[in-house]
Amino acid sequence: MAAYVVRRLFWSIPVLVALLLAVFLLMQAIPGGPFDFAGERSLPEAVIANLERRYGLDKPLHEQFANYLKSIVLEGDLGPSFRQRNRSVNDIIGDSFPISAQLGILAIGLALLIGIPAGIVAALNHNRLPDYVASFLAILGVSIPALVLGPVLYWLFALKLGWLPVALWGAEKPFFLGFLPMPTAKFIRHAILPTVALGTGMSASIARLTRASLLQVIREDYIRTARAKGLRERAVVVRHALKNSLIPVVTVLGPMFAAVVTGTIVIESVFGIPGMGKYFVQGISNRDYPVIMGVTLIYAVILVLSNLLVDITYAWLDPRIRYS
Amino acid sequence: MALLEVKDLTTHFHTQDGVVKAVNGISYEVNEGETLAIVGESGCGKSVGVLSIMRLIPQPPGDIVRGQVLFEGQDLLKVPEHDLRGIRGNRISMIFQDPMTSLNPVLTVGKQVGEALEVHQGLSTHEARAKTVSLLQMVGIPEASGRLDDYPHQFSGGMRQRAMIAMALSCDPQLLIADEPTTALDVTIQAQIIELVKRLRDDLGMAVIWITHDLGIVAGLADRVIVMYAGYIIESSPVKELYANPRHPYTVGLLRSVPRLDAVRAQRLIPIEGLPPDLIGLPDVCPFAPRCAHVMDKCWSANPQLRSVGSGHQVACWVDINSDGSHGL
Numbered sequence: 001m002a003a004y005v006v007r008r009l010f011w012s013i014p015v016l017v018a019l020l021l022a023v024f025l026l027m028q029a030i031p032g033g034p035f036d037f038a039g040e041r042s043l044p045e046a047v048i049a050n051l052e053r054r055y056g057l058d059k060p061l062h063e064q065f066a067n068y069l070k071s072i073v074l075e076g077d078l079g080p081s082f083r084q085r086n087r088s089v090n091d092i093i094g095d096s097f098p099i100s101a102q103l104g105i106l107a108i109g110l111a112l113l114i115g116i117p118a119g120i121v122a123a124l125n126h127n128r129l130p131d132y133v134a135s136f137l138a139i140l141g142v143s144i145p146a147l148v149l150g151p152v153l154y155w156l157f158a159l160k161l162g163w164l165p166v167a168l169w170g171a172e173k174p175f176f177l178g179f180l181p182m183p184t185a186k187f188i189r190h191a192i193l194p195t196v197a198l199g200t201g202m203s204a205s206i207a208r209l210t211r212a213s214l215l216q217v218i219r220e221d222y223i224r225t226a227r228a229k230g231l232r233e234r235a236v237v238v239r240h241a242l243k244n245s246l247i248p249v250v251t252v253l254g255p256m257f258a259a260v261v262t263g264t265i266v267i268e269s270v271f272g273i274p275g276m277g278k279y280f281v282q283g284i285s286n287r288d289y290p291v292i293m294g295v296t297l298i299y300a301v302i303l304v305l306s307n308l309l310v311d312i313t314y315a316w317l318d319p320r321i322r323y324s
Numbered sequence: 325m326a327l328l329e330v331k332d333l334t335t336h337f338h339t340q341d342g343v344v345k346a347v348n349g350i351s352y353e354v355n356e357g358e359t360l361a362i363v364g365e366s367g368c369g370k371s372v373g374v375l376s377i378m379r380l381i382p383q384p385p386g387d388i389v390r391g392q393v394l395f396e397g398q399d400l401l402k403v404p405e406h407d408l409r410g411i412r413g414n415r416i417s418m419i420f421q422d423p424m425t426s427l428n429p430v431l432t433v434g435k436q437v438g439e440a441l442e443v444h445q446g447l448s449t450h451e452a453r454a455k456t457v458s459l460l461q462m463v464g465i466p467e468a469s470g471r472l473d474d475y476p477h478q479f480s481g482g483m484r485q486r487a488m489i490a491m492a493l494s495c496d497p498q499l500l501i502a503d504e505p506t507t508a509l510d511v512t513i514q515a516q517i518i519e520l521v522k523r524l525r526d527d528l529g530m531a532v533i534w535i536t537h538d539l540g541i542v543a544g545l546a547d548r549v550i551v552m553y554a555g556y557i558i559e560s561s562p563v564k565e566l567y568a569n570p571r572h573p574y575t576v577g578l579l580r581s582v583p584r585l586d587a588v589r590a591q592r593l594i595p596i597e598g599l600p601p602d603l604i605g606l607p608d609v610c611p612f613a614p615r616c617a618h619v620m621d622k623c624w625s626a627n628p629q630l631r632s633v634g635s636g637h638q639v640a641c642w643v644d645i646n647s648d649g650s651h652g653l
């Protein structure tokens with residue numbers, strides 16, 4: 001297994017490089033450059049040429065890309081931001097990624113905590129009231145976008161009732177392991193609304209998936225064997241059906257995790273959270289090449305890691321799956 | 325009193341296409357230590373019939389419409405769920421057709437075999453493990469103690485069915501229901517499994533209901549035979565009597581399609597022509613009429629009831645045929 005993990009990680013390196021290259025070339029293809037405007041004014045030609053020289057943009061493309069890779073590998077340096085004076089991409093990601101990760105992990109946690117039990121309850125009461133209620137709520141949850149739910153929660157609980165803080169994020173450095181905050185009251189109060197706004201949709205999809213998968217598994221022959229043995233229905237489900245039925249859930253969890261942990265622009269801007277989500281968009285509209293490359297790289301690395309985690313979880317759930 | 329007494333058992337499925345009349349008022353008895361074979365073509369309601377006994381039919385779409393299943397005098401169709409669980413896997417056990425799909429792929433064989441011991445006999449996990457080793461030895465799994473932590477996919481088909489048997493016998497049941505346990509296995513393994521069940525039955529003194537679509541394996545195994553067709557019992561007889569003197573044209577057809585090792589000269593196997601009827605919207609006439617060589621007008625207007633034609637021998641047919649298959653009206 002260890003050898004498998006190492007091999008998987010090793011083979012992800014060329015994938016990441018290829019991805020960076022693709023992004024790099026695509027950026028060049030977008031019209032406009034990072035120094036076209038400074039505020040409202042456009043800069044004089046000479047100044048632009050100066051800036052481009054300073055950031056090495058006058059060099060041939062292959063040399064630019066090679067230099068970029070070299071500084072990542074040798075120094076772990078993702079380069080300077082072209083548009084935010086005196087901030088490196090490392091600074092930007094270092095400040096914003098832990099916050100996005102905190103929110104994302106909370107939201108995924110909430111989604112699992114609600115989604116899996118709700119799916120189980122629905123499946124066990126197939127075509128009875130609890131199933132209808134859970135399925136109705138799940139459809140509601142899936143179909144209300146965070147873009148709507150976020151502002152509604154915000155308006156009701158922060159503005160109208162004043163129960164929870166209006167904006168910003170309550171975690172304070174230092175973070176344990178680089179991203180885990182102290183669970184202070186301030187942190188929790190700030191986290192509740194965005195976690196619910198982000199987690200609701202995911203918990204609804206997880207509930208639907210769990211329900212469908214469990215209903216499938218419950219028809220299997222080995223479930224009949226378990227019942228024929230005289231097990232209680234709860235033991236049948238928990239011991240004999242649940243593990244099998246979680247495989248599809250785990251499958252969607254990988255990409256879901258990578259997507260929310262690296263920041264979601266909608267929730268972050270509704271609640272004024274200084275996470276990484278906005279840099280995906282801001283980086284592109286500003287043509288801030290290193291920022292685009294940097295956040296894409298982080299996203300890709302998280303995706304690679306979470307897919308690896310998914311595959312390891314498969315092997316834990318299903319002993320027929322063995323990696324060597 | 326018989327160990328198991330099934331009376332007028334009727335199970336239907338409510339599907340989108342209509343009501344599937346899978347089992348239509350079957351009645352039979354199994355005495356203690358007796359082996360009953362239930363024979364019939366695929367789809368004639370054998371499995372649904374025995375699954376109904378233990379209420380293992382998915383409901384819905386299944387529906388046990390009528391009947392009684394008296395096990396030691398207690399109606400299993402009426403007992404509370406809790407009491408039924410005390411019987412399942414403990415006093416009545418089942419083994420199934422496909423040992424590939426009947427074992428849980430994500431749990432170890434040891435865990436699955438020992439589970440009933442924990443549930444019914446209150447053994448600790450540790451005690452159940454120890455007993456499981458001896459159960460696996462009993463069914464002939466070599467190096468049993470080293471295989472407890474194997475998963476089903478690490479077992480061959482035959483070994484898996486042995487493990488299923490160990491699981492079923494773990495609590496010394498009075499009745500073992502074996503639903504085509506050898507159909508998915510190849511012929512040599514099939515013979516081994518049959519021998520194993522026969523030996524264990526004789527050692528443990530349990531009754532067996534053995535379901536098969538192959539009359540060829542029944543002779544050396546069963547005391548009595550029930551022949552099912554389209555959800556009905558159409559003939560019921562002691563095993564020797566059935567071979568010597570089959571009284572239903574369908575039974576005759578089944579026997580003709582069995583290869584006989586003791587035949588004086590090589591006989592031609594004659595399969596029964598035609599297909600079994602659709603169980604949806606089954607009319608209340610003889611279900612075998614469309615395929616029957618002896619069919620008369622009456623067969624198309626009324627469904628014959630079982631009637632006695634000898635000691636312990638019953639048949640549901642308007643025509644009375646002799647053992648050679650000719651009319652004896």
Ligand SMILES: Nc1ncnc2c1ncn2[C@@H]1O[C@H](COP(=O)(O)OP(=O)(O)O)[C@@H](O)[C@H]1O
Pocket residue numbers: 337339344346364365366367368369370371372373382385386603
């Ligand atoms: N869950 C189900 N839903 C609908 N029809 C079913 C179901 N289970 C069995 N049947 C039908 O009941 C009839 C008898 O099936 P079964 O008892 O499995 O036959 P067999 O004699 O081969 O064991 C078949 O026509 C089958 O299609």
Ligand SMILES: [Mg+2]
Pocket residue numbers: 367370371372503504
């Ligand atoms: Mg069957």
